[in-house]
Amino acid sequence: MDLDFLSPVSEDLLDEITILDKQAIGANIRIHSSGSGVPDLEDVQVAIVGVKENRRSAQVDEFLHFDNIRSSFYSLFPGNWHIKIADLGDIEKGADVEDTYFALQSIVSQLVKKDIIPLILGGGQDLIYGQYRAYDTLDQMVNLVNIDSKFDLGDADNPISNRSYVGKIVVNKPYNLFNYSSVGYQTYFNSQNEIELMERLFFDAYRLGEVTSNIYDIEPIMRDANLVGLDLGALDGSSLGGGYHVSPNGFNGKEICALARYAGISDKVSSFGLYEYFSGYQPLGNMLVAQILWYFIEGVNYRTNENTISAKKEFIKYQVPVDDEVLVFFKSPVSGRWWIEIPFSGSVNTKLKRHTLLPCNEGDYLEACNQIIPERWYKAKRKNEI
Incomplete structure (x- = not known):
């Protein structure tokens, strides 16, 4: 595999691992380090990839990094898992944003072809465009599920951003999108024009209250997804402990972890992206993000392979x-x-x-x-x- 786009996990995190309990995730994960390089991916089922790109996000974080998420995640204990996990490090910002999309597209495509699920940590949610384009060479139509308070359709005639990437996915060739499902949208964040467009395109849209009243109804939606994206802005601000996501309404920690588990347990989901992360999160927010990752992997562990x-x-x-x-x-x-x-x-x-x-x-x-x-x-x- 060509993984030249990836930079290693920081030495500070590697030092932290030496003092972890021997049963903690961090002590049992294969990690890309500057000393030993990219780890062997034989038998690996889930690979963490960070993408330090947010230039087209509303909140630009010049020093975006994922060390705090990794530190929280490494400290957790695995469930009764039989799967192997790798942390491949980070994709640095390209000279242009399109260069970052290309790097993400290349890495996701290579991993998916090897039946390894990329678990993407990202800045701006426009990175879903790169995640989606990775399926161009896989000769299949795909279903995209987006956990978000907004549809992010935008104006396809304008440059791509974290609020307009879905419009680009719909109109740009090659046409691989079969269905788009928005989970947890909040009406006051979306124009009536966008709501009507979702209906005309026969896309699926599930309001926040509709989802939280019976969250199990989303399990079949996740079961039909090929790629899933999660905008952390879909969570209520108190669950993340502040940061720039300040909406009082959204999914709480228990609900978002349940959705992540449904995505993981789906036999069809072959990539999962977590976006709009901000380095300024407090420990509460970083631990919640780490637990979202944990629940997704927990779901992957219990797949039943019913697509065969x-x-x-x-x-x-x-x-x-x-x-x-x-x-x-x-x-x-x-x-x-x-x-x-x-x-x-x-x-x-x-x-x-x-x-x-x-x-x-x-x-x-x-x-x-x-x-x-x-x-x-x-x-x-x-x-x-x-």
């Missing part, structure tokens, strides 16, 4: 007539999770064939039995017909 052909052969099939349609549901006898089949027209691009089963929950099946068609099934079917 052999696993799907064991699914239990249910057929439900609704009006002129026959909705076909599948249930896993192992995890108890549900899927619904999406019909395809004959002219559909072959890239979409991986989306024949749409994750759902038992409530969708029960509603179908009561002659109510799930909204997500309708949207997916319409997109396949366009």
Whole structure:
């Protein structure tokens, strides 16, 4: 692998590791150091990558670093995990922001091709653009889930920023985006034009109150995602202990860790980015970010690999007539999770064939039995017909 874009973890952090408990994460993680270089990635399933880029963020942190997150994360104890983790260090700012995007795109692409999940720590959330472009060479349409208080659609005619990267993803070639889901948006932070545009594009949007009232409903959304981004501005300011994220409303620590675990346990999620980090966080904020990372990895550890052909052969099939349609549901006898089949027209691009089963929950099946068609099934079917 070509990992020349990466700089090693700081020597101060390596010194801290020497005094950690032998069972702590920091004492059992493979780390990119100046002395030994990039670690061996054989059998590694999750790789941490920092990206010191925030020039197109509203809050520019000239001295952005992730040492405090790493220090908090290294001090935690792993669960009963069987996976191996590496910390590959940081991508430094490029001469231009586009250079940083390219470096991130290259590293994420290489890792994903090796079945290693990049766990990205980033500054500006426009870095999701680089994370997304990593899938250009993977010959598949992708689903992006964004945990954020804003849609970040922006004006695609203007330069990319941390508030307009989704618009660039939609209009820039190659077109790899199948679906975009915004989780935790707050209406007063989004214009009605953007809300209406989300509906016209058949994208999914879930309000903060809707999510927090039953957070398990987001599990099928995460199960269908290929890449996930988290804007720390989606959290309430008190959970982070201040900093420049000052919104009184947002996800609390328990809720955001649950969402991170759902992302980790999804068999399809192949990269996870945590963005809009600010070096000025207090210890409370850094520990919460470290625990978000912990819960994502905890989820990865408990994946059931139900996307395989052999696993799907064991699914239990249910057929439900609704009006002129026959909705076909599948249930896993192992995890108890549900899927619904999406019909395809004959002219559909072959890239979409991986989306024949749409994750759902038992409530969708029960509603179908009561002659109510799930909204997500309708949207997916319409997109396949366009």
